[in-house]
Amino acid sequence: MTPAAIETFFATLQAANPHPQTELEFSSVFELLAAVLLSAQATDVGVNKATRRLFHTANTPQKMMALGLPALEDSIKTIGLYRSKAAHLMKTCEILVEQHGGVVPRTREALEALPGVGRKTANVVLNVAFGEPTMAVDTHLFRLGNRTGLAPGKTPLEVELKLLKRIPQRYMVDAHHWLILHGRYICQARKPLCWQCAVHHVCDYSPKTSAAN
Numbered sequence: 243m244t245p246a247a248i249e250t251f252f253a254t255l256q257a258a259n260p261h262p263q264t265e266l267e268f269s270s271v272f273e274l275l276a277a278v279l280l281s282a283q284a285t286d287v288g289v290n291k292a293t294r295r296l297f298h299t300a301n302t303p304q305k306m307m308a309l310g311l312p313a314l315e316d317s318i319k320t321i322g323l324y325r326s327k328a329a330h331l332m333k334t335c336e337i338l339v340e341q342h343g344g345v346v347p348r349t350r351e352a353l354e355a356l357p358g359v360g361r362k363t364a365n366v367v368l369n370v371a372f373g374e375p376t377m378a379v380d381t382h383l384f385r386l387g388n389r390t391g392l393a394p395g396k397t398p399l400e401v402e403l404k405l406l407k408r409i410p411q412r413y414m415v416d417a418h419h420w421l422i423l424h425g426r427y428i429c430q431a432r433k434p435l436c437w438q439c440a441v442h443h444v445c446d447y448s449p450k451t452s453a454a455n
Contacts, residue, residue, distance in 0.1 A: 243390060243391040243392050243408075243444065243445070243446055245408075247444035247445075248392065248408055248409065248410070248444075249410060250441070250444045251390075251392070251441045251444050251445070252409065252410065252413040252417065252420065253413075254440050254441050254444075255420040255424065255440070255441065256413065256416070256420070258440060259420065259423070261416075262416050262419035262420055262423060263419065264286075264366070264370055264419065265286040265287075265290075266278065266281060266286050266289060266290065267290045267293065267294065268293075268297075269297070269301070270301065270302075271345075271346040271367070271371040272301070272302060272303060272338070272346055273293070273297050273301055274366075274367060274370055274371050275334075275346050275353075275356075275359070275363075275367050275371075276293070276296075276297075276306075276331055276334075277289055277290075277293050278363045278366045278367060279327065279330060279331055279334065279358045279359060279363055280292070280293065280318060280321055280327050280331070282323070282327070282358075282363075283322050283323060284321050284322050284323075288320060288321055289321060291320065292317060292318045292320055292321050293318075295317060296314070296317040296318060300314070300317075302344065303334075303335035303336075303338040303339050303344050304335075304339060304344060306331070306332065306335045307332065307335050307336060307339065311328060311329065311332050314328045314331065314332060315328040326358075327358065329357075330357040330358025330359075331357075331358065333357040333358075334356045334357050334358060334359065337355075337356055337357070338356075346367065346371070348368070348371075348372050350364050350365075350368065353367055353368070361398075361399070361402075362378045362379060362380060362398070363378075364376075365377060365378035365379075365402075365418075366378045366418075369415065369418060373415060374415075375406075375411070375414035375415050376418070377402045377405045377406055377409075377414075377417065377418050378418050379398040379399075379401050379402045379405070380422065381425075381431070382421065382422050382424075382425025382426055382429075383398075383401065383402075383405070383418065383421050383422065383425065384398050384401050385425055385429070385431060386421050386424065386425050386429055387401040387404065387405060388401070389429065389434070389445075389447050390429070390445045390446055390447055391445065391446030391447070392404075392405070392408065393405045393408055405417070424441075433451055434447065434451055435451070436450035436451040436452070437450075437451065437452050437453050
């Protein structure tokens with residue numbers, strides 16, 4: 243995609259949704275961190291269903307440690323890989339309390355040092371909680387970067403770095419939300435809904451799909 247096409251792409255998404263939000267439910271930075279950690283290979287809907295009950299009783303690192311691992315596992319057992327995620331989350335809570343005074347750190351290095359927190363999770367927390375212009379490349383962003391021609395790359399990191407370089411700065415804080423939502427509801431993995439897409443005219447994907455095929 244050319245710089246002019248990229249400008250049109252994001253200006254169009256911004257006009258349609260000026261203030262995009264994550265679909266994960268949270269009311270604090272810690273809840274956001276926990277929800278994102280639990281969301282790997284799971285849907286936001288499934289995570290929200292589990293965390294509504296979990297956060298009602300354990301919405302701080304200290305309360306989650308007091309809850310204990312067996313009860314935490316029971317609270318999130320509807321989420322895939324729940325045993326390993328519970329172990330990571332519990333250890334993360336211990337580190338937050340012991341090393342950060344129970345507060346979620348706001349540096350990439352400190353976030354990525356937490357169990358179960360990789361680059362993508364750190365990028366989500368930095369962007370959503372702290373407003374930093376990061377790019378969390380999940381399966382949707384990786385697909386869109388390659389399919390649209392916006393940021394072709396063979397690895398998530400390659401796509402991330404190209405997105406950071408190619409997206410105009412004024413769109414950066416919200417760009418990852420627009421791309422996730424676009425990938426989730428329009429530019430879907432099995433069949434992109436090109437006939438419903440507001441930015442199909444600037445996308446490199448060809449041939450475009452139609453409702454009939």
